[in-house]
Amino acid sequence: MTAVPLPGELTLVDDRARRILDAAVRLAETGGFSAVRLRDVAQASGVALGTVYKRFRSKEDLLVGVLSLELVALRERFASEPLQGATRLERLVQCFAALTETLCARPHLGRAVIRSAATGENALAERLQRFHTALMELIVGAIRGRDDGPVSALELERLAVLEDVWFSRLVGWTGGLLTPEMVVEQVARAARLLYGEDGDA
Amino acid sequence: MTAVPLPGELTLVDDRARRILDAAVRLAETGGFSAVRLRDVAQASGVALGTVYKRFRSKEDLLVGVLSLELVALRERFASEPLQGATRLERLVQCFAALTETLCARPHLGRAVIRSAATGENALAERLQRFHTALMELIVGAIRGRDDGPVSALELERLAVLEDVWFSRLVGWTGGLLTPEMVVEQVARAARLLYGEDGDA
DNA sequence: TCCTTCTTTGAAACGCGTTCTACACCCCTA
DNA sequence: TAGGGGTGTAGAACGCGTTTCAAAGAAGGA
Numbered sequence: 001m002t003a004v005p006l007p008g009e010l011t012l013v014d015d016r017a018r019r020i021l022d023a024a025v026r027l028a029e030t031g032g033f034s035a036v037r038l039r040d041v042a043q044a045s046g047v048a049l050g051t052v053y054k055r056f057r058s059k060e061d062l063l064v065g066v067l068s069l070e071l072v073a074l075r076e077r078f079a080s081e082p083l084q085g086a087t088r089l090e091r092l093v094q095c096f097a098a099l100t101e102t103l104c105a106r107p108h109l110g111r112a113v114i115r116s117a118a119t120g121e122n123a124l125a126e127r128l129q130r131f132h133t134a135l136m137e138l139i140v141g142a143i144r145g146r147d148d149g150p151v152s153a154l155e156l157e158r159l160a161v162l163e164d165v166w167f168s169r170l171v172g173w174t175g176g177l178l179t180p181e182m183v184v185e186q187v188a189r190a191a192r193l194l195y196g197e198d199g200d201a
Numbered sequence: 202m203t204a205v206p207l208p209g210e211l212t213l214v215d216d217r218a219r220r221i222l223d224a225a226v227r228l229a230e231t232g233g234f235s236a237v238r239l240r241d242v243a244q245a246s247g248v249a250l251g252t253v254y255k256r257f258r259s260k261e262d263l264l265v266g267v268l269s270l271e272l273v274a275l276r277e278r279f280a281s282e283p284l285q286g287a288t289r290l291e292r293l294v295q296c297f298a299a300l301t302e303t304l305c306a307r308p309h310l311g312r313a314v315i316r317s318a319a320t321g322e323n324a325l326a327e328r329l330q331r332f333h334t335a336l337m338e339l340i341v342g343a344i345r346g347r348d349d350g351p352v353s354a355l356e357l358e359r360l361a362v363l364e365d366v367w368f369s370r371l372v373g374w375t376g377g378l379l380t381p382e383m384v385v386e387q388v389a390r391a392a393r394l395l396y397g398e399d400g401d402a
Numbered sequence: 403t404c405c406t407t408c409t410t411t412g413a414a415a416c417g418c419g420t421t422c423t424a425c426a427c428c429c430c431t432a
Numbered sequence: 433t434a435g436g437g438g439t440g441t442a443g444a445a446c447g448c449g450t451t452t453c454a455a456a457g458a459a460g461g462a
Binding site: 249250251 | 439440441442443
Binding site: 050053 | 447448449450451452
């Protein structure tokens, strides 16, 4: 059961850290960012407040940590049911749709996480950097067709742009300006702009 | 002297609001987000704390309000010295470079503002929406060549994508992951991807 | 078994965003 | 000239993120 540390990512061997994260998720699910009071997190996970701070540098750090949980879930999802689209562009859009769905399915939690990620604290940089590369790998793997060639440098650049669009729009979603559907639609539109209408296989 | 309210934007006729904003800018310049203590803002601007909260809904709201000041400055700048680039793509990149420069020139202030904007609080949506449309207009006006045609719907979509990239990268900058030069460079790269290498006039 | 070192704990304390309260002031109308 | 509504002020109070500290365990090594 003890997970072998996933490459380039938060090692969750630490039982306490896991319990703390789980508690944070539960609290965030019901009441969002402000409902995650660290005193409550500590109590709900059965540790002392100091222990929470030993594992996570701040409230934002804790919530960003939730991302690595989501990442594991997404990896499994894509492994068990690969994307169906005929072209790479199609699969790409489906991929972002799935990511968006995952984050927006539990809106309070999603908003809390994105808000934390967007804070731009220096202390979060490391964790976010790790998440970013892991996400990139995940996407690259997910949109790669059965007998596709490798992903070119050009495509990586496009991907980076799309990730930026996705992130910005998610922030728009957390602000109540956009619905999840709009987020996906606008990422799709950006993808079409980048790939040309054809979506070159 | 009393400014006529700028179209679609924070009306700064209110003297107190202006003083509060100025004080916030001064404090943010020296010490960033955390140095903007609302008690200090109130004192420095010669009003009571309650008055600050009468004008601005939160600390973030206040700092986002600074954006409308910057906007005025940018408008003047672009009016007095129009962008020089030969193609629209070139002017576009110059425009984003100027925007980035403006925000990053006073790093503490810039970071504080972006951090506030990225928080994604519902209460900020209105102000940010206004800023967004105003910025869009500003860019459209700035990149429009002397005898250019109007900006097409396609170009507006491209612009929206670039703004997203810009925003995301700025967040990366506030997190210490990117330098201002990298921000500009990556927006430029995205622009080239969107416009094709030519930059179709 | 005792000593050392590291972690965890419980609880208090601090700082600051935010809210609330009581009071003064100003302008307007009767 | 009196009264009243809206705005500003001073200051206290509240909530919660974050830090700090003394004491209690827990794990290893001589």
